[in-house]
Amino acid sequence: MSKLCITTISDTIGRTPLVSLSKVDGVGHGVAGEILGKLEYMNPGSSIKDRVAKHIVAQLSAKGISADAPLVVAGPGNLAISLAMLGRSLICLLPERTTSDRVRLLKALGVTDIVRTLDGALPGSPEHACEIGRRIVKHRAGSVYIDEELGDWDLSACYDELANELIEQCDGVLDALVLGVDTGNAATHLSRALKAKLPDIQIVGVEPTNSAIGEQTVANPLARRWLCEDIGRAYAPRALLPGSIDMWIQVSDRVAYSMARRLVQGGVLAGPSAGASVAAARMYAVSASLQPTSRVAVILGDTARNYTDTLLSDDWMLAHDLLDARMVADLQRTQIEQYRAASIEDLQLPAAVTVAENDSMRGAVALMAEHDFSQVPVTGPARRLIGYLTLSAAQTLLDNHVALPTDPVGKFMLRFNPAPRTSGPANIRKEYWLITPETPLSELSRFFESHSVAFVTDASRKFCLGIATKQDLISFLARRHTFRF
Numbered sequence: 001m002s003k004l005c006i007t008t009i010s011d012t013i014g015r016t017p018l019v020s021l022s023k024v025d026g027v028g029h030g031v032a033g034e035i036l037g038k039l040e041y042m043n044p045g046s047s048i049k050d051r052v053a054k055h056i057v058a059q060l061s062a063k064g065i066s067a068d069a070p071l072v073v074a075g076p077g078n079l080a081i082s083l084a085m086l087g088r089s090l091i092c093l094l095p096e097r098t099t100s101d102r103v104r105l106l107k108a109l110g111v112t113d114i115v116r117t118l119d120g121a122l123p124g125s126p127e128h129a130c131e132i133g134r135r136i137v138k139h140r141a142g143s144v145y146i147d148e149e150l151g152d153w154d155l156s157a158c159y160d161e162l163a164n165e166l167i168e169q170c171d172g173v174l175d176a177l178v179l180g181v182d183t184g185n186a187a188t189h190l191s192r193a194l195k196a197k198l199p200d201i202q203i204v205g206v207e208p209t210n211s212a213i214g215e216q217t218v219a220n221p222l223a224r225r226w227l228c229e230d231i232g233r234a235y236a237p238r239a240l241l242p243g244s245i246d247m248w249i250q251v252s253d254r255v256a257y258s259m260a261r262r263l264v265q266g267g268v269l270a271g272p273s274a275g276a277s278v279a280a281a282r283m284y285a286v287s288a289s290l291q292p293t294s295r296v297a298v299i300l301g302d303t304a305r306n307y308t309d310t311l312l313s314d315d316w317m318l319a320h321d322l323l324d325a326r327m328v329a330d331l332q333r334t335q336i337e338q339y340r341a342a343s344i345e346d347l348q349l350p351a352a353v354t355v356a357e358n359d360s361m362r363g364a365v366a367l368m369a370e371h372d373f374s375q376v377p378v379t380g381p382a383r384r385l386i387g388y389l390t391l392s393a394a395q396t397l398l399d400n401h402v403a404l405p406t407d408p409v410g411k412f413m414l415r416f417n418p419a420p421r422t423s424g425p426a427n428i429r430k431e432y433w434l435i436t437p438e439t440p441l442s443e444l445s446r447f448f449e450s451h452s453v454a455f456v457t458d459a460s461r462k463f464c465l466g467i468a469t470k471q472d473l474i475s476f477l478a479r480r481h482t483f484r485f
Contacts (some may be wrong), residue, residue, distance in 0.1 A: 010086055012059070013050045014161060018169040018297065023265035026259065027278060031285045031292030033175070037278070038166060040060035041270055041303035048162075048186070048301035049075075053082035055158040056146060070143040072136050074117070074129035076182075076229050077102035078147065078302060091136060091143070093129045095119050097229060103304045119225070120234040148183040149237050159189030167197060170295055176202040176288070178249075178281040179299040180231035180273045181213050186239025186299070191244040202288075205245035206280040208232040210255070214248030227253045227310075227320065230273040230302055249280040256320040260311055264304050271302035272311055303352065332349045338477060339441040344456055346441070347476055349466035352456070354379050357386060357410030364409050365394050377455050377464040378413045385457055385464045387415040418449040433470075434461060445473060 006012055021037045022028030024053045028035060040048035061067070067087070073080045074093040084090055091113040092106060103114060115136075121127040133145045149156070168173060181187045184397035207213050209234030210225065226232055228251075255270075260275025270278075281298045284406060290296070310316050314331060321340060323331065327470055335440050354377045355364045368376050368391045379384040389409055403412055433447060435454050448470045456466040 003347045009044050010054050012044045013054050014043070015165065016040050018166070019268070019296070021263075021266075021268065021278060024263055024268060024278075026035070026262045027266075027282055031282060031290065032292050032447070033285055033290030033296060034284060035055070035115040035296045036170070036272035037268060037270070037274075037300045038162075038169075038297055039268070039270075039303045040299055041274070043082075044083045045078070046303035046305065047078040048299065049078040050084045050085070051084055051158045051162060052079060052148065052153075052155060052185075055155060055407075056083070056086065056153050059153055060328055065144060066142070070140060072140070072143050072145045074133050074145075074147045074149075077106065078230065078306075080111065081105055081109065082210060083146070083421055084111055091115070091140070093117050095129075095134055097227065099229065099307055099310055103306050103471050105306075122235055134173055134184075148185050148299070148387070149239050153240050155185050156189050156192075159186060160193050163190055163193035163197075165402050166194070166297055167316065168299065172198075173293075173295055174198055174201055174297055175290065175294045176284060176296045177299070178204040178206060178277050178284060178296060180277050180301065181205045181207055181240065181245070182233065182237070183230050184213070184237040184244075184262070188241045188244045190224060191241075201246060202246045202284075202286050204247045204249060204280060206231060206251060207249045208276065209252045211250065212236065214250070224347050227322070228256045228272045228276055230271070231276060247284065249283055251276040254319075254324065255279045255321050257311060257317060258324040258327055260304065261317070261323070261327065265298075268300065269304045270300040271304050273302050274298070277301075322432070338480075339445070340480075342441045343433065343437065343438050344441065344444060344454075344466075344468060345437040346464075347468060347472050349456065349468055349472065352377055352466050354383070354385075355389070355409055356380075356383075356466055358408050358414065359408060360405060361394055361398060361403050361407050361412065362405035364389055365391065365398065368394075373467075375453055377467065378409055379464065380410075382462070384462050385416070385455060386410075387413040388455065389413045389454075415464045437465065441473065441476070442467065448473065 017039045018036050019039060021035045043050035068089060070091055071090045072091045073083060077094050077098045080090055080092045090111045094113055094115050096119050115132065117129045117132060130147055133147060136147045137143045170241050177190060180185060187205055194201050205214060208228045208231060210464050211463040213233050213236050244388060256272050256276035256279060259279040260270060260272045263270050263275060263278060277298045281296050285296055304311055339387035353371060355367060357378050357380050364376060375390045377385055378387045378389055397412055398405060436455050436459050437456060444454060454468040455464055456468060457464055
């Protein structure tokens with residue numbers, strides 16, 4: 001086997017890159033020193049928890065626990081994903097706020113037992129994940145409870161490796177480390193390991209606004225809510241040793257999510273907790289009056305890809321008021337203002353050419369070739385629009401003898417109507433979105449985020465009046481001299 005080939009996925013964990021974030025919009029401007037990001041989301045499971053999972057698996061083996069023993073895992077989901085990636089059988093205890101992306105990934109990894117727990121439940125309460133986990137273990141023979149917060153696992157070596165990587169990558173020059181705090185393990189062990197070699201280093205802990213870790217008090221969990229996952233608690237975790245954190249910075253959800261979006265725009269695909277940590281690093285750098293040679297490292301522990309329905313959704317970000325003023329203005333310009341209330345009628349589309357559902361496949365392909373069309377609308381009784389046929393699909397069906405040249409188009413078309421499926425294997429239904437000449441171009445632009453072509457009809461959807469593509473929008477903006485790359 002080639003020396004370049006790695007035999008197990010666990011061997012790819014660690015040695016993540018350390019990159020400068022100073023050129024990311026909103027990070028380095030006005031800061032004398034350099035802010036560096038430790039890209040822990042580039043581990044194979046896309047989070048820092050891969051390191052933890054690797055060491056827990058090794059300790060399970062050392063204790064003689066069977067590799068088939070079900071693990072009852074509590075936490076926001078990243079540790080569970082990492083353990084499932086390493087082939088362990090799991091029962092997951094996930095807080096209610098855990099994103100659907102993580103749940104879908106866990107299911108794809110083969111995890112079927114997922115229990116939702118109350119956000120912010122206090123230790124000792126029946127709703128706390130630890131109590132739920134213990135009840136499950138009691139009734140599930142051979143299962144093992146996994147919870148970083150309890151301190152049942154020795155994670156010192158795990159974070160010693162990370163600390164050594166940071167020191168090596170910084171050539172031994174590191175003034176501060178900024179990291180989000182949840183269970184307290186990373187903060188405790190990294191603080192110990194780094195201060196042993198860099199006594200003057202400052203450890204900055206990051207938590208969401210309303211989190212109670214830095215307060216070192218027990219708070220009312222029902223009064224404390226935040227959206228940012230993987231950081232913050234309604235109480236101080238016992239794994240966090242006193243003195244591990246030199247400075248606490250609380251970051252609001254809006255600042256965390258907006259910074260995460262700026263990181264994504266800058267090519268750093270990190271999640272909201274990383275956004276909070278980078279925002280806190282900038283706050284620290286400004287307040288500490290750093291020298292030009294100063295270095296501040298930030299742990300970017302999670303990937304933006306875990307947040308397609310939240311962080312990466314403009315609608316969700318707007319609905320939850322998580323975009324800063326400049327981002328809102330940019331989004332309004334992109335979605336609305338550049339079209340200046342124009343509608344599809346302003347595109348001046350040519351009249352649509354259609355085929356009937358009883359027309360032959362040969363005729364439909366010839367028509368599309370003659371007019372250089374990529375698709376053609378299909379009409380049914382009374383010339384009502386019922387679907388469409390694409391040139392590429394039609395040619396593939398004919399070339400592979402799935403369709404005969406004389407077969408009717410209706411047998412293989414993509415249907416809009418929820419009509420019964422016909423006998424053809426390629427005939428499927430397509431969701432219909434009503435688009436008329438009065439439809440605003442801003443709405444059409446949103447339609448093109450998930451569709452390649454729009455069929456313009458009258459309000460009753462009786463007649464197909466034209467066909468629009470994204471290229472028509474681009475050409476319209478070019479004519480208006482407002483198009484921006």
